Amino acid sequence: MSTKPHIDQSLVKTEEMVLNMGPQHPSTHGVLRLKIHTDGEVVSKIEPIIGYLHRCFEKHCEHLGYEQIVPFTDRCDYIASMHMNHGYALAMERLMGIEVPPRVEYIRVIVGELQRIASHLVALGTFGLDIGAITPFTWMIRDRERILDLFENLCGARLLYNYIWVGGVSHDLPEKFIRRTKEFIDYFTPQMDEFDQLLTFNKIFIERTADVGILPPDVAINYGVTGPSLRGSGVKWDLRKDEAYSAYPELEFDVPVGTGKMGSVGDCWDRYWVRMLEMRESVRIIDQALKSIPDGDVRAAVPKKVRPPKGSVYSRFETARGEIGYYIISDGKNIPVRLKMRSPAFCNLSVISEIAEGWMISDLIAILGSLDIVLGEIDR
Amino acid sequence: MDFANIKKVLDVRCPDLIDTDGDRPSIMVKPESWGIVSNLLKTDPDLTFDSLMCLSGFDLVEDDHLGVAYHFYSMDKRHDLEVIIRTPKENPSIPSIANIWRAADWHEREAYDMYGIIFEGHPDLKRILLPDDWEGFPLRKDYVQADTYQGIIIKKDKTYWK
Numbered sequence: 229m230s231t232k233p234h235i236d237q238s239l240v241k242t243e244e245m246v247l248n249m250g251p252q253h254p255s256t257h258g259v260l261r262l263k264i265h266t267d268g269e270v271v272s273k274i275e276p277i278i279g280y281l282h283r284c285f286e287k288h289c290e291h292l293g294y295e296q297i298v299p300f301t302d303r304c305d306y307i308a309s310m311h312m313n314h315g316y317a318l319a320m321e322r323l324m325g326i327e328v329p330p331r332v333e334y335i336r337v338i339v340g341e342l343q344r345i346a347s348h349l350v351a352l353g354t355f356g357l358d359i360g361a362i363t364p365f366t367w368m369i370r371d372r373e374r375i376l377d378l379f380e381n382l383c384g385a386r387l388l389y390n391y392i393w394v395g396g397v398s399h400d401l402p403e404k405f406i407r408r409t410k411e412f413i414d415y416f417t418p419q420m421d422e423f424d425q426l427l428t429f430n431k432i433f434i435e436r437t438a439d440v441g442i443l444p445p446d447v448a449i450n451y452g453v454t455g456p457s458l459r460g461s462g463v464k465w466d467l468r469k470d471e472a473y474s475a476y477p478e479l480e481f482d483v484p485v486g487t488g489k490m491g492s493v494g495d496c497w498d499r500y501w502v503r504m505l506e507m508r509e510s511v512r513i514i515d516q517a518l519k520s521i522p523d524g525d526v527r528a529a530v531p532k533k534v535r536p537p538k539g540s541v542y543s544r545f546e547t548a549r550g551e552i553g554y555y556i557i558s559d560g561k562n563i564p565v566r567l568k569m570r571s572p573a574f575c576n577l578s579v580i581s582e583i584a585e586g587w588m589i590s591d592l593i594a595i596l597g598s599l600d601i602v603l604g605e606i607d608r
Numbered sequence: 609m610d611f612a613n614i615k616k617v618l619d620v621r622c623p624d625l626i627d628t629d630g631d632r633p634s635i636m637v638k639p640e641s642w643g644i645v646s647n648l649l650k651t652d653p654d655l656t657f658d659s660l661m662c663l664s665g666f667d668l669v670e671d672d673h674l675g676v677a678y679h680f681y682s683m684d685k686r687h688d689l690e691v692i693i694r695t696p697k698e699n700p701s702i703p704s705i706a707n708i709w710r711a712a713d714w715h716e717r718e719a720y721d722m723y724g725i726i727f728e729g730h731p732d733l734k735r736i737l738l739p740d741d742w743e744g745f746p747l748r749k750d751y752v753q754a755d756t757y758q759g760i761i762i763k764k765d766k767t768y769w770k
Contacts, residue, residue: 279737286722287746449659449683452711465683539632542662542679542690553662555677566747568664578714607737 258603281607294534302388310343313392315545319554331524347548355597438491441595452575455550460486460499467546496598634690660709665719704730722747
């Protein structure tokens, strides 16, 4: 098991060195710059410098009609665009008081859980890649490709879907979609066991991640860490259960939490393991949803003009990375006065200085990989 | 607890420091009393707001005021609260809560970045999303876009399309 390196200051003369990791660095998952203060190879402080991908999302929103914002939300988290669409649609529906047909809710859940699997596959694959396991990455990307094929069949796009609209979805499920999704699930379930054999219980992987970068639950909550990173610390908190929306109350699933199986609760391996278990839960949800999907018109509740009443709403939604919050202030016109996106990875990244302190630089790579950040939504 | 009960608790613990805005379920606090109220929200055994979900600045133009909306949640008691603080646009200043909720650290920097609201007592208040030498605060409604940034033309050049 890994332990924090110990340096006896009386024996070695050391001085602090500042090291820049990024903005172009393979393991920062995008254009993130980490200003690392190091003592030898031990990290003493990290200043994440973000904003390289800032595209003025919130400023753009103040000049766009509500329905035109949906494609912009896609671009924020390009790994899990479906969740961004859904979170925004949910906020708008709460603001406008729209009741969505049950078929739409089920479609949203199915595509949302497929998206969660796709996103976790990228997260886990790149996490393995960061610490030297190349094969799992290619296997996971191969399986993610099947989900992207399903989405391409569904709405024509592989990454940026613009699929979930305010009050509905853009198209009904295509012919054969349900059959193909079932085929995918039958294919994917045994694959997860293979991932476990290949990466999860690999001795080298466990040595690199167990007991590394422990995130205590109270620190996680104080920093606003959410999603699998929070659940990895043993906090049973999932908006799909605790503030259930859409069709989730009618579906059965568990919320996996970190238990310190290989080391301590809240280490990198726990965060990895929670994502692995969540994929199994997602498969369970999709399986149930496919069986009980009702009929109906998917555009029945889509408003002709999206013009919410005067007021404000704060609505949150569980994405693959954590809670996305939309704070929308409306003055009754067709464009928002203010639209703030509380991005999950933004808060998740802010904790890195706290948990990486005292670890080696090579462990920092593992810690950053386990937090699963997407720079598009951090910088917006 | 629902909003009415939270309001009752706050009315007892810190009378005269909080206010409501019409019938909206949110409390209004003056910047000068925010230090006391924020401590209370975190430490009071009936409230225990341990999680800051969101902190967003806003500019509603109407009366030369900027505002900040805080959304709190209590993981323990499972209730939430919206707090709104308004501060004059001339000299916007609000006490920082970054030492109570660490999540506020980056969010306050973002609100400073976009609206120029000074959070008193923040450990490291500087721009976060925009470059350090950016001029102006872009999400203010009276923001005028500069022509160039370090020699780079910002405005869209449409002559090419004609």
